[in-house]
Amino acid sequence: MSDDVRDQPGGGEENQIIVMNGNDPVFFWQPSTQQALRALSEAPLRGADGELSDTPLLAHAEGRRFLSYVVTCALPEGDVLKDAAGTVSFHGAVGLASEWSSGALRDVASQRWVTACLLQTLNKLGMEVEVLMTGRHRSLGERPDASASDYTTPDATMFGNLFHADGAVAFSCTDTEVSTTCDIDLSQHMAQRLCDQSPTCGVTPLGPCDRSCTDVDGHPSCRSPEGDRYAEAISTYVHSTLSLGLPMECSP
Structure with a gap:
């Protein structure tokens, strides 16, 4: 029997999709993890026999969990890769870089989309x-799901490029309306989720x-402190039940 290593995404509407978050930042940012990710991007994700391309990340549980998020973000729903032994499955979900299945991840926009998704996990x-x-x-919006309307609490917007030749860059910003109206530290309020301010x-x-992003046709377009523009930014919302601890006037 094979083991599934996967997020359990739901759906979205109008450029949105529900994805399970829970990626370990300590393991994520280890130099060996980031080095393995960049090496993986130099070849197709899918090997000659349909398996996930060989990587040191397959050797242990933490690495396989990390890979599950990579495949979730990069490949579309329905795409499944297994390890060489055929015992572990990795499921696509979002599909931000479907071309990575058959070729190296060279396109900068695709690198940035995968990065934004991975940061949000x-x-x-x-x-x-x-x-x-x-x-x-x-x-981000190919599968309608009525439950999407329950995700009303603003979380964060993230963008960057983990595959940048000069080293990974990763940025986040928080929703202006909630943070200013409620005068709270969102990283404390939603400790179950937020990972944008913790060291x-x-x-x-x-x-x-609003200091770094502008709204373009209903979606964020952000700028790094160095002035680089990122249209490939992903914003997130969490379920309304996570906002129950807010004062009445602060609840969405």
Whole structure:
């Protein structure tokens, strides 16, 4: 019997999709993990026999869990890769870089989309929390799901490039309306999910999103402190039940 290593995504509408969050930031940012990820991007994800391309990450449980998020973000729903032994399965879900299945991940936009998705899977407590991902990429909104309407609490916007030749870059910003109206530290309020301000998360926080991002046709377009523009940004929302601890006037 094979083991499934997978997130359990739901669906979305109008460029949104529900994905399980719970990626361990400590393991995520280990130099060996990031080096293995970059090496993996130099070849197709799918090997000659349909298996996941060989990588040191397959050798242990933490690496296989990390790979599950990589495949979830990169490949579309229905794509399944197994390890060489055929005992572990990795399931696609979002489909932000479907071309990676058959070739190296060279396209910068695809690198950035996969990065934004992987950053949004980080959870500083290692807990699994469903998040609604939104963005302008067409693959974020291919499967309607009525439950998406329950994800109303703004979380964070993340962007960057883990595959950058000069080293990984990762940025986040928080929703301006909630943080200013409620005068709270969102990283404390939603400790079950947020991984944009914790030092262990390896992401550079940029404060409220209106400082670094603008709305373009309903989706964020963000700028790094160095001035690089990222249209490949993903915003997230968490389920309304996670906002029950907010004061009445702060609840969405």
